[in-house]
Amino acid sequence: MPQPASIDVNRSLPAYVKVMLMLVAALLAAIVLSLLIGKFPLSLAELWQVLVARISGEPLQGSADTVIWQLRLPRILAAILVGASLAVAGAAYQGMFRNPLVSPDILGVSAGAGLGAICAIFFNLPMLLVQLFAFVGGLFAVAAVYALASLVRRHDPVLVLVLAGIALGALLGAGISLLKILADPYTQLPTITFWLLGGLHSVSLADLAYSAPLMLLGLTPLVLLRWRINLLSLSDDEAAALGVNLTRTRLLLIIAATLMTASAVSFTGIIGWVGLVIPHVARLLVGPHFSRLLPVALLLGATFLLLTDTLARNIASIELPLGILTALVGAPFFIYLLARGGRT
Amino acid sequence: MKRRELLQGLVAGAFLLTPLARVVAKTLLEHNGTLPAPAAIERVFAAGPPAAVFLYVLVPEKLLGWPMHLAPANLAFIHPEQQHLPFVGRLAGRGSTVSLESLLLLAPDVIVDLGNAGATQRSAAQRLTQQTGIATVQIEGLLAHTPQQLRQAGALLGARQRAEELALYSEQLLARALRFADKHAQKPPKLYFARSYDGLETGLAGSIHSEVLELLGCENVAKQSGHTGIGQVSLEQLLNWQPDYLLTQDPEFVELATTASAWQSLSAVQTGRVYCAPKLPFGWLDGPPGVNRLLGVLWLMALLEGRLDGPQLKQEVAEFFSLFYRSPNSSARLLSALEPTQVLD
Structure with missing residues (x-):
């Protein structure tokens, strides 16, 4: 397998290892912090008892055990998985589309998932079907965009994909708006609005049981193909000269990223900013090489979403939608990084 | 003028x-x-x-x-x-x-x-x-x-x-509600009114969506100072609040609250105090926030007094349906309106 820029990689290895170690430490610290604080008051001793009791196979009875094992831990895991998925999918797409403004929903996955979920809410379907509709809607939207784009042969395939994604996204957005107008303004409309703002407040172990394998399934090809993904930033002709079939790699990457995003969005609603900002921050830290960008973006995304969600569930007596906080926290941080990066 | x-x-x-x-x-x-x-x-x-x-x-x-x-x-x-x-x-x-x-x-x-x-x-x-x-x-x-x-x-x-006829009825009902509130003023029941498919959306205290609860002097556990619309809460927050009763208008939520394991830690679920209010022809507790909620006042009062299955509520509901809605009055139909009202154990 070709390893472009491998000399570069070796030269800055210590710095990269240092960044990785710091990120792992930050994630672990965020997990501990997130376990410790919440609306249900638990002392450090109680937390310890509950953890030890469950690990030793004799779970304690009572609310403390439920809070830790059924509510906080699933939510922490979900934040890590969703944050990592969105950040990695964003990093992969930004490389593939050669565009820093691309986020994981560029091919319509969020719009499709949104329309699916809102259809289910509109018809008063149970929670499981809302999630299923969202997941299937996301997959369908991206499949439609890909099929549409492959019909057009005479243009740059990447550009056509983006344009098809924007067009279909607008179409699905119109569908969402239509359902919002038709929905019952007193019961359904608030639910739709909250879904579109995203949040982890209703995450359960059951959600993780189906979404975690799907997200890991999507992550696997990205890890395995991390070297080849760098080539996607070349043009098709240049890549062909190197003997690589970009169409197939691109398709595989789209499937992987879509699987990750769709399964995340299906139970969290739409969470913006993570997939757009985190890859940039990762690139500022370790450069654009995907084999390094991937683990860094993964850890950064996980930590960022975990901290933001911890904020979302502690800042007020009600929950703040995550989509609002990711932008509120992410945008100023991003601007700060840009300004700092500009000076050096 | x-x-x-x-x-x-x-x-x-x-x-x-x-x-x-x-x-x-x-x-x-x-x-x-x-x-x-x-x-x-x-x-x-x-x-x-x-x-x-x-x-x-x-x-x-x-x-x-x-x-x-x-x-x-x-x-x-x-x-x-x-x-x-x-x-x-x-x-x-x-x-x-x-x-x-x-x-x-x-x-x-x-x-x-x-x-x-x-x-x-x-x-x-x-x-x-x-x-x-x-x-x-x-x-x-x-x-x-x-x-x-x-x-x-x-x-x-x-x-x-017509207005006078309906107003007199409402006046009597509201006066009853006030007396009920006064009676429970020392220790008002703590209620949570679940909305949406996951039950984690709620009308906050002071909002038009929880007027029935507050009219009867109940404590709406979901409070957020400075905000009186609809908000989202987490199950952890609910465990902390521990409401005495869970109310909803959505049968899907009753299914969720009684089956999902995480909800079982709520004392209201353990004691079977999960109640689904009817929503025919219009929501009894909310949706739309109109005079239809007078039925919710009757229903919630009966619920808190433990006579949900008694004949009194059925009679009161029948009276309301014929006076306000001029419903084709068949008791079978009224029963079907009351059907989702089930105590779970």
């Missing part, structure tokens, strides 16, 4: 005689444009669902159509003459689904809206009157003010007698 002052005087006079005199007697109506004489008003357009329910109980023969879609299940409890009224869409500023041209085609004598209107809605109503020449009436919509709303609107729309 004279008529208005007279109206105010009448209303104020009526109040001094009632136990509700403590509610400030003020006009709850605001209007734009020139109102036709009460007797001349024959066609009334309901701007939104709360107004539609209000007009349906007060002046059914003048209601032009429904601003919301009603399913056959809902229509079964509506008087045959209003069952076939068309769906006409709603008027809500930018969120309107009825075009001004079709509004003109319907040629209402007056447009009525009910609810707590802010400056945006008021100015939208003013503009609507300027554009179409149709008078608009805005009624302040607190549940506790139902008798005044009925009397004032009844006087305006030429239905004094």
